[in-house]
Amino acid sequence: MSKGTISAVLLTAIVVALHYAQKPVHAAAQPQQTSANAPAAASVIDSGGALFYTNCAFCHGRDAAGGETGPDLTRSKLVSEDKGGDNISVVVRNGRPDKGMPAFNLSDAELNSLQAFLHNRMLIASTQKGGRRGVDVSDLQTGNKDAGMRYFQGAGGCAKCHSPTGDLAGIATRYQGLRLEQRMLYPGRARATVTVTTASGQTISGTLAYRDEFTIAMRDANETYRSWPMDKVKVSINDPIQAHVDLFPKYTDDDIHNLMAYLQTLR
Amino acid sequence: MKLLQSTLILALATFSLSSSRMAAQDLEPAQILHPSTDSWPTYHGDYSGRRHSTLTQITPGNVGNLGLSWVFQTNQTAPIKSSPLMVDGVLYFTLLENVYAVDARSGHQIWHYTYPPNKGFHIGQRGLGMYKGYLFYLSPDAHLVSLNAKDGSVRWNVIVADYTKGYWTTEAPLVIRDHVLVGVSGDFDNLRGFIRSVDPETGKTQWNWYASPEAGTSNATTGGMTWMTGTYDPDLNLLYWGTGNPTPVLTGSSRPGDNLYTCSIVALNPDTGQLTWAFSASPHDTHDWDAVETPILIDGTVNGAPRKLLAQASRNGYFFVLDRITGKSVLTTTFGPTNWALGIDKQGQPIPNPAKEPTPDGRLIAPDESGLNNYRSSSFDPKTGLFIVDSHPAWSIYFAKPEDGTYGWAGADYGLWGKAVVEAIDYQTGKIRWSREFGEGGASAGVMTTDSGLAFTGDPFGNLVALHTSDGKTLWHAGTGSPMQSSPITYELDGQQYVLTSSGGILFSWTLPNNGQ
Numbered sequence A: 001m002s003k004g005t006i007s008a009v010l011l012t013a014i015v016v017a018l019h020y021a022q023k024p025v026h027a028a029a030q031p032q033q034t035s036a037n038a039p040a041a042a043s044v045i046d047s048g049g050a051l052f053y054t055n056c057a058f059c060h061g062r063d064a065a066g067g068e069t070g071p072d073l074t075r076s077k078l079v080s081e082d083k084g085g086d087n088i089s090v091v092v093r094n095g096r097p098d099k100g101m102p103a104f105n106l107s108d109a110e111l112n113s114l115q116a117f118l119h120n121r122m123l124i125a126s127t128q129k130g131g132r133r134g135v136d137v138s139d140l141q142t143g144n145k146d147a148g149m150r151y152f153q154g155a156g157g158c159a160k161c162h163s164p165t166g167d168l169a170g171i172a173t174r175y176q177g178l179r180l181e182q183r184m185l186y187p188g189r190a191r192a193t194v195t196v197t198t199a200s201g202q203t204i205s206g207t208l209a210y211r212d213e214f215t216i217a218m219r220d221a222n223e224t225y226r227s228w229p230m231d232k233v234k235v236s237i238n239d240p241i242q243a244h245v246d247l248f249p250k251y252t253d254d255d256i257h258n259l260m261a262y263l264q265t266l267r
Numbered sequence B: 001m002k003l004l005q006s007t008l009i010l011a012l013a014t015f016s017l018s019s020s021r022m023a024a025q026d027l028e029p030a031q032i033l034h035p036s037t038d039s040w041p042t043y044h045g046d047y048s049g050r051r052h053s054t055l056t057q058i059t060p061g062n063v064g065n066l067g068l069s070w071v072f073q074t075n076q077t078a079p080i081k082s083s084p085l086m087v088d089g090v091l092y093f094t095l096l097e098n099v100y101a102v103d104a105r106s107g108h109q110i111w112h113y114t115y116p117p118n119k120g121f122h123i124g125q126r127g128l129g130m131y132k133g134y135l136f137y138l139s140p141d142a143h144l145v146s147l148n149a150k151d152g153s154v155r156w157n158v159i160v161a162d163y164t165k166g167y168w169t170t171e172a173p174l175v176i177r178d179h180v181l182v183g184v185s186g187d188f189d190n191l192r193g194f195i196r197s198v199d200p201e202t203g204k205t206q207w208n209w210y211a212s213p214e215a216g217t218s219n220a221t222t223g224g225m226t227w228m229t230g231t232y233d234p235d236l237n238l239l240y241w242g243t244g245n246p247t248p249v250l251t252g253s254s255r256p257g258d259n260l261y262t263c264s265i266v267a268l269n270p271d272t273g274q275l276t277w278a279f280s281a282s283p284h285d286t287h288d289w290d291a292v293e294t295p296i297l298i299d300g301t302v303n304g305a306p307r308k309l310l311a312q313a314s315r316n317g318y319f320f321v322l323d324r325i326t327g328k329s330v331l332t333t334t335f336g337p338t339n340w341a342l343g344i345d346k347q348g349q350p351i352p353n354p355a356k357e358p359t360p361d362g363r364l365i366a367p368d369e370s371g372l373n374n375y376r377s378s379s380f381d382p383k384t385g386l387f388i389v390d391s392h393p394a395w396s397i398y399f400a401k402p403e404d405g406t407y408g409w410a411g412a413d414y415g416l417w418g419k420a421v422v423e424a425i426d427y428q429t430g431k432i433r434w435s436r437e438f439g440e441g442g443a444s445a446g447v448m449t450t451d452s453g454l455a456f457t458g459d460p461f462g463n464l465v466a467l468h469t470s471d472g473k474t475l476w477h478a479g480t481g482s483p484m485q486s487s488p489i490t491y492e493l494d495g496q497q498y499v500l501t502s503s504g505g506i507l508f509s510w511t512l513p514n515n516g517q
Helices: A003-022 A042-055 A077-081 A086-094 A108-127 A145-153 A177-185 A242-247 A253-263 B002-023 B029-033
Strands: A193-197 A203-211 A215-220 A225-229 A234-238 B067-073 B085-087 B090-095 B098-103 B109-114 B129-131 B134-138 B143-148 B154-159 B174-176 B179-183 B194-198 B205-210 B231-233 B238-242 B264-268 B275-280 B296-302 B305-313 B318-323 B329-334 B341-344 B350-352 B363-365 B379-381 B386-391 B394-399 B412-426 B432-440 B448-450 B454-458 B463-468 B474-479 B489-493 B496-503 B506-511
Touching (some): A042 A108, A077 A108, A177 B394, A177 B412, A193 A215, B085 B489, B129 B174, B129 B179, B134 B179, B231 B296, B305 B386, B379 B448, B454 B496
Antiparallel strands (some): A203 A215, A215 A225, B067 B506, B129 B134, B143 B154, B231 B238, B238 B264, B264 B275, B305 B318, B318 B329, B386 B412, B412 B432, B448 B454, B454 B463, B463 B474, B489 B496, B496 B506
């Protein structure tokens, strides 16, 4: 090939590559988060957008697809199951203090415009082909399932508490993609158990309800809430999730991707 | 005779005018150089950023008797994130669009200014600057407003940055002589960060210093937002400020190199804005780790010799001690779990591991995006040589793929787990002398230390605690109902030492009974 032809081929290749860089390949199909709400008037959506921008966009992004610290609401199960704001209002009015989301004192009309905006964003996001800042199931397929199984049964120590045919049977049917990976790394909802021994020697056990430096609280065997001042009792806590936290400094990124590949076989 | 009479009358009039001016709530810039104990004249308390008070009325021995003096209720649902100023018996503080003047003795409101409804990001407001009888307030939509301290009326309003481009502002302006220094925020667009010096009388721009090249420069970064109030050394006449992360945030392919001066600590001449030196806390950052934590000035000792130092417990997990004359590194160490650097280079700067940049399938990163430290002020206690920081050890996963583009956030990150730990770092060795675990979940509050050996801070559950600075033992606490999102201040008034904290929309003041007698 002559120099000219090589240059032409190269140039064409570059142009083609740039073209595809700007028009990304459509992500593999995944369960769509759809919205079971009738579309709202444009003016209501716009009001909701303005409200969202000033109050929510810092954490959740201007397009609700995630920002500093806040999750992508366009992929949120809560938003997709929301009907006319029934779920959304509760979260907005109460906040999520354990996750750092403040409460917002908004009127019914304001909340209505906000939910309209969010449902509209979810609709738009589900039809978008590119420019998304989320994580698709197809992104999380880089691991080796056999290496993952070896890690699960060996160095990871997972088999000490978990079983692929027991508690984890069907896990990949219950959770997919990012949600599966997040729960794999830190299953936040599992409750610690606590045993309190009082000065008189009485022992009470239950699930941990609250703990700070000064107060310990549990739900006892009868689901009754009970608390004590920390300095008046002896406390022992068994937190099953601690093993997950202990793994953080030990994982390589390959371990995580391999584990994901393995868990995704447990359907 | 008439001329003498007129002159006398004129002289008397001038004298009484200036007397009434002295009785007014005024702050001469020289008062910020040597703050009296009956004041808190600037965001950090003084120019050093140590947030350390010489007051000793409240001691480890008597803090157990600390009680509520008064509260001020803003009746707002958003939390207070500001440190109040206290000047001449009046407290001035902010909450988003609200500026309050409150009697520091009684907690009663003197006046309340509300900035008009606007479309800026309402993420927080850290407080005010003061110059003579004027206050300076940065609005969510990046305006600088000057108010009359007497009654909250508006003197002037100037635009600092264009909020429609994606800028917003939250910080407390810093006043140095006849300069009002302000900075900006804005990570969702590819914008230049800058520090601006404004004339306190007219609002006119005196100079701008830009943290990054002009937007659109090829293969160059934008960003370097100047989020938090800096510090100042009057003997060196150097202004120290931290800059934020580069944009696009989570992807670095369009901005190769160290991305100066993002994620940096910079020293500027406050009269001209000229850069004297810069230190990069995170060269080529891809994790949103602003280096805007307080650059605390320490007059310390290194190898037996006195040194003028600057220390920062940075977002990215590193504790940096620099020579504040030259900007050269004295010590670099971590103060919690980090996994993203290959080591430290000859300049004392971390070397980012390319294998820990965000990828399509994710990378496990310590700390998380909100960082091992953040807006909550650390405190340096010169008596113990301890740098007290409310750290947040955490783990997270970071993703970025080509489809995310090269604009704004350009990726996604998710925190997995974190906990709150108060640490006392020995500034000379970087070693942690003591640490206190406050529990899993969010982070704690800012820290303020006093000469009597107390460190005031808040845990993630709303408890305000007084710790013994030397060993971290809790000596007193009070449940305030909402996690503190501010840093405490203290002052004395009428022979009484007050500690001021906030929780939710409420300002609390704490004192000893009977002035501690």
